[in-house]
Amino acid sequence: QNVVDQILQVFPDSYRNFPLVARKAACHWPALQKWTPDYLAEKVRGKLKFRMGRKTLGSTPPQWECDAEYVLASIADLFTWCRGSNSLPFAKYPFGDWWAYASYLHMSATPALSEIQEDVPWESLFPCLSNSSQSTFWLGTDQSHTPCHYDTYGINFVLQVRGKKRWTLFPPSDTPFLYPTRLPLEESTVFSRINFVCPNFIQYPLLLNTHPRVIVLEPGDVLFVPRHWWHFVETIDGDTSCAINVWLDQPMIDNKVRCKEALTQIACFSLAKCAPSTSNILSRLHSTERAFAGSQNWFTCLVDCINTSRSTTHPHSYPLPVTLEPSHNWEIVSETDIVEILPGSDKLVLPPKDSMVSVENIVAAFLHPDVIDLPSVITSPLNCENKKGDPVVLRCKSLSGQYVLELSSVSTVEELATKVVAYTGIERDALSLRFGFPPKRIDLSPEGAKLTLSELKISSGDCITADGAVSTETPQTQTTSSQALHSRLVRKVAPSDNCCLFTSVNFCVSNRDSSRSIEAPVVTDADEVQETRMLIANIVLSDPATFNEGILGMPVENYIHGIIQPHRWGGGIEVSILSAVHEVEIDVVDVLTGRIDRFGEDKSYSHRILLLYDGIHYDPLAAEHTDTGTLQTIFSTSQDSVLVEAQVLANDVKRAGQFTDLTNCNLMCSICRSPLRGQQGAQQHAKSTGHTQFQERSRF
Structure with a gap:
């Protein structure tokens, strides 16, 4: 624990819970200078265990390690295979179709690697890391990877020696959105059910809630992975990658985790023993877990582990004097919008729905981390209150x-x-x-x-x-006779880019203090709009009772997939959701009919915003205050005179012919590009094809 304390003390407090990278921090290390393919082939002559995987499997479940084929080969054999030779031991695996990965190889316990472990002097990075025997060796060809997971123990440092690896990391707070599972079972590892080679956000829509951080490691870079951060790591750019990492335990925290790991193993081994032989649950265990489950004394060992972990105490970890200075420039790995790492929806397929509940699903439910957390198995002193908190x-x-x-x-x-x-x-x-x-x-x-x-x-x-919250007593929400002389309701034109509803709502609610200039244009913020779309998708997903297929007019999965697309329009459902999100009444004034639809009227909100709808497009309405040169976009719901002004403005727009009659408007299917006439034509097309996304067609 003291080692980890010393290391974390090097980082500023605000950095310690985020992944950090030190670029080129280890360029001078012997491994970076010497570990060429020829050098490794010469020095490491023993056989290593390579996991084989297919390069093209992206829309299927992850390529789990317990399902993989393995090859025993030397590093020389690997590089010969990479150069195009299909000789033994890789003869069954064409290089163009397969990748190979030697992973999790503890250098001190692997005779073939023990000779070169001194080439990784972790102590030069942190003096307290004096034991290089804890290093783990990773060597893989292009596209080799491990399924997305997090490690239940400690923290992690990673050195990239050769080639490039792309790390996609997620914070612990994203765990509910990453579909965690303990099947396959590997002690100290919680996997995600999502295959991040081609993440299927239609099958796993909660993924859209996540906050990924992506970084590509190059030779000499060192990465710090904090406790319980999820990570998906893949070799990229067509080269072979070699990396070294070191895990550092945190005993005062990890002992409680060891109890949970032992409980998970007890539950899994017991359920596997009781399950029908046809379920083959044991095949979902990693090889070391299978061997342990087949031993005669696994139950006794695991109970002893729980009792030992519960009774073990550790001396108080006293604060260390602040004498360490970071020897390298550590930078926080920046956050990336989840949309940036998602594939196009055309690459995704939904697996057929299976109404049968399998034995594997039942076992996985019992092993879920949230279920294992339920028993109160940790007692004093480990369960004593942490007065400072995490x-x-x-x-x-x-x-x-x-x-x-x-x-x-x-x-x-x-x-x-x-x-x-x-x-x-x-x-x-x-x-x-x-x-x-x-x-x-x-x-x-x-x-x-x-x-x-x-x-x-x-x-x-x-x-x-x-x-x-805007007070109803402020000049911005009460129209006095003096203000009335200097204000008028105007239509602010939103861009015609299929995002006009979201842009218009954001324009209004982001001006709560009425400080926006009269000259300020309505501009689409693509990131903000996409965030709004994601928010709506999450709300629909979280409330299936309200937003069912009857309300949405389509299966929920189809709605979720559609609303996050940039070309998808917004309408009444989205307006009602945004009204609840912003806790404001949204009044939509229809140019064609003069009708005002008041979304959220039943909620007794104290404020409202106004949108003008011309049959196919939304624009925000605002009061221009010429005396102050500012716009007011939020109005008190007790101020009904503004609704009368809005209807007058809508009538003026109608007389000018600035509206779209949906009965006869020119539309086009966004999916198959079929030209359509009016709302009825769109409805018939949707019924016959299942296509529900339309846009306005230019008039000729």
Whole structure:
């Protein structure tokens, strides 16, 4: 534990819970200087175990290690195969179709590798890392990878020696969205059911909630992987990759985890023993687990492990003097929008639905990490209260910008609110905080403010949205006679890019203080719009009772897939969701009929925004205040006069012919490009083809 404390002390507090990279930090190490293919072939003459995988399997389940074929070969054999020779021992595996991966090879325990382990002097990076015998060796050809997973113990440092590897990392807070599973079973490893070679976001839609961080490691780079961060690692760019890593345990934390790992093994081995022989559950275990399950004393060993872990104590870890300085420039691996790593939907297929519940699914349910967490098996002293709590790093989004908040799991809501007020300048009495999917308001009442972040299940990596509620007493929401002389309701034109609804709503709600200039244009923020689409998809997914197939007019999976596409329009369903998200009444004024549809009217919201709908396009309505040169986009719901103004404006637009009559408008199917006439034609086309995405067709 003290070793990890010393290492983490090198990093700033705000860095310790994020993956970090030190570029070219190990370029001078002997491994970087000497480990050419010829050198490795000469020095490492023994046989290594290579896992074989197919290069083309992307839309199937992950290529699990327990299902793989293996080849015993030397490094010289591997490089001969890479040069195009299909001689033994790789004769069965054409190089163009297969990859090979020697992984998890502990150098000190692998005779073929022990001679070169001194070429990786971890102590030159951190003096407290003096034992190079803990290094693990990885050698793989292009596209070799391990399924996405996280390690249940400790932290991890990785050195890239040759070739390139792409790391896709996810924070622990993304665990609910990554479909965790303990089948296949490997001690200390929780896998994701998603195949990240081609992540199927249609089959696994919760993936859209995640916050990936992607980095490509090159020779000499060192990566720090914090505790419980998910990672999918793949060799890229057609070369062979060699990497070394070292895992560092944290005994004071890991002992509790060891109890859970032993419980998982007991549950798995017991269920496998009781399962029908045809279920073949034992085949879902890694080789070491299968061997252990076949031994005579596995139960006794695991019970002893639990008792030992529960009774083991560790001396108090006293704070270390701050004398260490980072010897390299460590940088946080930046976050990437999940959309950037997703394949095109045309590459994805949904597996056939199977109504039968398999024995494997039942066993996997019992082994799920959330289920294993249920028994209260850890007692004092390991379960004693941590008065300082675990670090919690949050993202805070507000109109004034984005901020990073550093708290702990035992911090109260009041402490969170105090930090938000300090960063954003929002008055405490006007503060509104939301988090989660769908966003839920945090109770800031005196009683609610006493709750801790852990009690609310707010953890590192979560995003908090901060708003300052607009008071109905302010000049922005009350139209006085003086203001009426200097204001008029106008139509602000949103871009015609299939995102007009989302752009218009964002334009209105982001101007709560009515400070936007009259000249400010309505501009589509592609990132913000995509975030809105993802938010809507998550809300629909989380509430199947409300958003069922009857309401959506299509299967939920089809709706989710469609709404996240940039060309998909928004309509009534999306307006109702956005009304609830922003806690504001959204009034849509129809140019053709003059009707006003008031979404959220039944919720008694105190404020409203106005949108003009011309039959196919949404624009925001705003009050121009010529005396101040500003726009007002949020109005009090007690101010009904603005609705009359909106209807007058809609009538003016209609007289000018600036609307689309859906009865006879020219449409086109976005999928098959078929030209259509009017709403009825679109409905008939959807019924006959299943296509439900349309756009306006240019008139000739």
